[in-house]
Amino acid sequence: MRARLCKFLCAGILCTISFTSLSRAEEVMMATMSPTGSPSRFVYDQLLSMIEDKTDGAYTIKPFFNGELGPEESYFQAMRRGRIQLSAISGQAIGTAVPEFAILRAPFLFDSFEELAFIYDEFLLDLLAELFSKKDMIHLQWAANGWENIYGQKPILSPEDVDGYRIRVPLEPNAALFFGAANADVIQIPFTDIIPSLQTGLIDGGESTALMYVQAGLYSEAPHFTETKHGFSLAVYAANKDWYNHLSADVQKTFKDIYLAPDKAFPILRRQTNTLLLSVAEQGDLEIHSLSDEERGLWQRSTARAVEQIINQAGGRSTELYDLILAGKQAFQNTRGGSASK
Secondary structure: OHHHHHHHHHHHHHHHHHHHHHHHOEEEEEEOEOOOOOOOHHHHHHHHHHHHHHOOOOEEEEEEOEOOOOOHHHHHHHHHOOOOOEEEEEHHHHHHHOHHHHHHHOOOOOOOHHHHHHHHHHHHHHHHHHHHHOOOEEEEEEEEEEEEEEEEOOOOOOHHHHOOOEEEEOOOHHHHHHHHHOOOEEEEOOHHHHHHHHHHOOOOEEEEEHHHHHHOOHHHOOOEEEEEEEEEEEEEEEEEHHHHHOOOHHHHHHHHHOOOOHHHHHHHHHHHHHHHHHHHHHOOOOEEEEOOHHHHHHHHHHOOHHHHHHHHHHOOOHHHHHHHHHHHHHHHHHHHOOOOOO
């Protein structure tokens, strides 16, 4: 009798342990726009492969990386409202909730990725974390998507080349103010409408990172790509604030630390993107135009007023953020001996 009772209790304990183990894993929903085959996908693949190990099996990621939750605006709002827990969001989308973030993409503000990374990590994180928190988000890590450049149906080498030219800009202020300062005919349309608009003549060109220009096939209708590098495209890995604040301190730290740091991720992305861009150019499907220092300086002088306009339009604590950036630029000059490669 005692032996049977012991076996029964032991079996119950094992079942309880097994059930507890199975129920421990919490499924965390994450959304972004990084389709299979994208050069940026390696960051998310690493996240998926590491999260269970880093949390001892307590959490798994349920990915929505291929547009399953709709456009970026949809999953961004879903994350802020707690319907999903994590997302990677572009600077343009962030600007709809945190207008001050637009300052980071002001034209010709940063001279190199290294300068941007130094300033972001050493000078901006505290203020950005505060601004995000007020909008029900936690700033986990930032990501570098690459430099913004100009594409068109003709070579675009100087501001004069866009005078009256129909330029597509996203539904946010930065690009509109930048191209407006160069007297372009600015037209705001969603990204998904770019190729049809190029085909119908509604637009003649626009701005894009090299990755999106090639990946979206924009070169098929606008085969001239000018490396102005006038702004930097940023993204942020963010979490729903209420969900994150209910995690233990150790798990919070894990979700902050698990993303590949920009100084490690961006060189890989830049290398893969350049390979992709050059391979398409070698096939004769697009032409790359590089600017001299003098030509780039002309762009910078012609559009300088856009920076102040962006600050004024963003409002809030934009001036404070911009002052931090200027202080960071000076510190970078002092500690690193100036700018590095683009």
